[in-house]
Amino acid sequence: MASVHAYDVSVLSDSDVSRVLVVAAHPDDIDFSAAGTIAAFTEAGIEVTYLIVTPGDAGGFDPAVPRSEIPGIRQAEQTAAAKQVGVSDVRFLGYSDGRVEATLELRRDIARVIRQVRPDRMLIPNPERSYQSMPGSHPDHRAVGSASLDAIYPDARNPFAHPELAAEGLEAWAVRETWLTGGPQPNHYPEISATFHRKVAALRAHVSQIVNIEDLEGMLRGWMGRNARAGGLPEGSLAEAFQVLDTA
Numbered sequence: 001m002a003s004v005h006a007y008d009v010s011v012l013s014d015s016d017v018s019r020v021l022v023v024a025a026h027p028d029d030i031d032f033s034a035a036g037t038i039a040a041f042t043e044a045g046i047e048v049t050y051l052i053v054t055p056g057d058a059g060g061f062d063p064a065v066p067r068s069e070i071p072g073i074r075q076a077e078q079t080a081a082a083k084q085v086g087v088s089d090v091r092f093l094g095y096s097d098g099r100v101e102a103t104l105e106l107r108r109d110i111a112r113v114i115r116q117v118r119p120d121r122m123l124i125p126n127p128e129r130s131y132q133s134m135p136g137s138h139p140d141h142r143a144v145g146s147a148s149l150d151a152i153y154p155d156a157r158n159p160f161a162h163p164e165l166a167a168e169g170l171e172a173w174a175v176r177e178t179w180l181t182g183g184p185q186p187n188h189y190p191e192i193s194a195t196f197h198r199k200v201a202a203l204r205a206h207v208s209q210i211v212n213i214e215d216l217e218g219m220l221r222g223w224m225g226r227n228a229r230a231g232g233l234p235e236g237s238l239a240e241a242f243q244v245l246d247t248a
């Protein structure tokens, strides 16, 4: 995958990565921020797992749909979206949409999946508020980003943290590299022109969420084009944007 670094950061080569764990607050978050890159990962033979903290039960726009049906609808949409980019391992934690806090319990639940999956690389939301993007700064995104980073360091790698995990037979695991989506200082812009159609297909699977978006593909081309320009890629390229952290 071609990529450009805006400032010096050493990014693991995809050929040194076997497993990736992606954590998000809501169904559709991953597809807006990272599905093009994830499609390239799975095409390269990397195993990818999704961990979605809430079923998006505060989402949807159609008042005729009973609210009790929303979690099932959105989980099915996310599962279908994942298939479009080669991901079949999709896990849900069942926290309540709009009420997520970076609690010890959430840290433990994310650390548990880190120890189960043993990823080389993780993709997680930015824990900081951005005054440039209110939707990107949704409180659930910030809480999930913060709990994920704490689960990466120290919880998952400290064998004595959350002793119930060791009691479940889960050994400590250190994640070598973490990519923030929507981070304050993006430093990695993977080119996604070759997988853009798969990203669009993944987003179209979120039927309940995109009903009000008139030109989904055009909107995405605009955003991904802006990322490519920020990353110094040739005119006409499309890219996603990440802030890569060394968490080894």
Ligand SMILES: [Zn+2]
Pocket: 025, 026, 029, 138, 141
């Ligand atoms: Zn979200």
